[in-house]
Amino acid sequence: MVIQIATLAKIVRDPRSSEVHVPKERVAILAVIQNLNRTLLKVRWEAGGDCVIFRDDVGEKRCPLSDSQRCDASFHANG
Numbered sequence: 262m263v264i265q266i267a268t269l270a271k272i273v274r275d276p277r278s279s280e281v282h283v284p285k286e287r288v289a290i291l292a293v294i295q296n297l298n299r300t301l302l303k304v305r306w307e308a309g310g311d312c313v314i315f316r317d318d319v320g321e322k323r324c325p326l327s328d329s330q331r332c333d334a335s336f337h338a339n340g
Contacts, residue, residue: 270320
């Protein structure tokens, strides 16, 4: 399993713990998920714990986990 590292592009609040994560924080992208025509990312925070966030919350311009079957053209178009 390949884990991609990305940095946050904006402030993100973890809905489970209510912790605030700031831009430039590094996250490990565990999975790319398609739901209701949106691209979501399952990430693991540097401090531990995981969460699902929107693709726009990270600063990557290309699809994380590019070998994943779940990456689609919308990721590249929105990037």
